[in-house]
Amino acid sequence: MTFKNAQQSRVLVGPLHYSGYTTKVNFGLDVMMLNRTTLIDTAQQFQPGMDGSGFQLDLLLDTDTTAGGEWSNLTTWKTSQPSLLTYAPAGLVTGSECWMTSTLMSSFNQTSTTNDLVKASLSGVTDGLFDPGVIVEDLTAITIDGNGVARDNGAATSNGGVAHLHATAFSGLTNNIVTIEHSVDGSTAWATLVTFATYTAIASERVVVAAGTTVRRYLRVVDNVTGTGSTTRAVSFARR
């Protein structure tokens, strides 16, 4: 058993690393339970129905309106939805489990009292159910082209998946192209599984790998940078 200190948890929303603004994060799924009890039953009988998931974030509010900051991200999220969100209860260390969602913000409350910091709370729902994934690459500063370490996911799967890219910093470079490659043995015949759009500033993207697609056992992240500078990005993948 390896229980987790909440100080290890991390939250990424779009191109912003929210962990430094977040005091509490809650994610949950709910399944409707449909009563199918009939006259011949002596005990109540149920079967699962539709499901859904939602979230809540309690934040300290940075009211600086600089582009790319918390206020900018929140107000952009409100008008440009959904936004991708990755919640890693145990942190962004590679191989850690994470919740990957396409989120719709439904409530954005700001509070201010004389004896406390300005705060905000968000809540909303996910578009579709969350995907339980793993961190393939931690938030890492990239300056040159590179093939990431092969990550062993245990077994191949055959129903596609979802990939998240959060690029939270970008400076000096012309652009970066991030791809996820997969391999049967972790060392040979790497093939492209996911190609994220070329980005030239902080960015985020969610890519769905079609149902029925075989995802090989090993994954790695490949960066193809152009120019001189640095970008910081994290990548996660959920098999379906």
Add this chain to the structure above:
Amino acid sequence: MAFQPGYKSAFYLANAANALQNLSGYADNIGVPQTVTTLETSTFGTVSKSFITGLTDGDQVSMSGPYDVLIHTQLTALKTAQSAGSAAAGYIWGPGGSVAAQARSAGSVWVASYNVTSGVGGRVEYSATLQVTGAVANGTF
């Protein structure tokens, strides 16, 4: 009288492969209600209410505790399996532990909800509710 401290309680839940898993080490709060519906049969002429019993059970088991990836994996896998049409998962509850002669309740459940929370200064926590379907069997280990 043999009262029992809570730390002795035992809880088992089947995984998606239908193998019972001992989750006692992953929960610090479990609630296992057993409801019997009561149907009023009061009529004119009698001052005291009268009832008969109706359907039993159909409650939700609540469990919570410190988050661990094992709980996350088991509950999400059960959720996936039930969405694909699997049978409900078996559970066993031993309020006084799982040693012989101690009280034992068993039944089948669906995952009805699962939540994870991270709050500054605290531990990562989870909570889940499991919908009981069908009869709960009470006996002993």
